[in-house]
Amino acid sequence: GEKFHIDEGFLKKLNPKATFKKVGEKIIVPNVRNDLPEDIHLIIAHKGAKQLYLFNSRNQMIASFPATIGSTDTPSPTGTYKVVGVARNPWYSYSPSNFVQGKNLKPLSLPPGPNAPVGNIWIGLSKKSFGIHGTPNPSLISKTASHGCIRLTNWDANDLGNKVRAGVTVKFLE
Numbered sequence: 001g002e003k004f005h006i007d008e009g010f011l012k013k014l015n016p017k018a019t020f021k022k023v024g025e026k027i028i029v030p031n032v033r034n035d036l037p038e039d040i041h042l043i044i045a046h047k048g049a050k051q052l053y054l055f056n057s058r059n060q061m062i063a064s065f066p067a068t069i070g071s072t073d074t075p076s077p078t079g080t081y082k083v084v085g086v087a088r089n090p091w092y093s094y095s096p097s098n099f100v101q102g103k104n105l106k107p108l109s110l111p112p113g114p115n116a117p118v119g120n121i122w123i124g125l126s127k128k129s130f131g132i133h134g135t136p137n138p139s140l141i142s143k144t145a146s147h148g149c150i151r152l153t154n155w156d157a158n159d160l161g162n163k164v165r166a167g168v169t170v171k172f173l174e
Helices: 008-014 154-163
Strands: 042-046 051-055 061-066 079-088 092-094 108-110 121-125 131-133 169-173
Touching: 051 154, 061 154, 121 154, 131 154
Parallel strands: 042 169
Antiparallel strands: 042 051, 051 061, 079 121, 079 169, 092 108, 121 131
């Protein structure tokens, strides 16, 4: 599913006779295009709409992605921040000083990979411990909560990470 930017359940519905167990098995998949423009000037994280909107320097919307943005327990910040950098294949570091995850009160670090809690890309924001990142569960985007970050599918996060630059403005709207 990840390779073709599609939920695994939907991929199975498109190919009801496929077993997905044989190498070379023919299946129907979407024609994926990754042509996000270079000129990303502003990112709007709209909490109510559960969307991330990208605007160019002429204030034209150039892309929109479904997103999970914060939760009641650990809300996303309000206000305006900047992108400070992009890390590919990041280690996931948990610190209970940032937020408490379940009953875990000990710091931990998990290795990189598409199934890591932040997917395979981290777009850091000027607000400590907040960023835009991928997820190991793309079917849950905009349907669940996050720990305050902006969560996208890995493919959308990767597309954005390939084009966004440090200094781009990120605004959180209710």
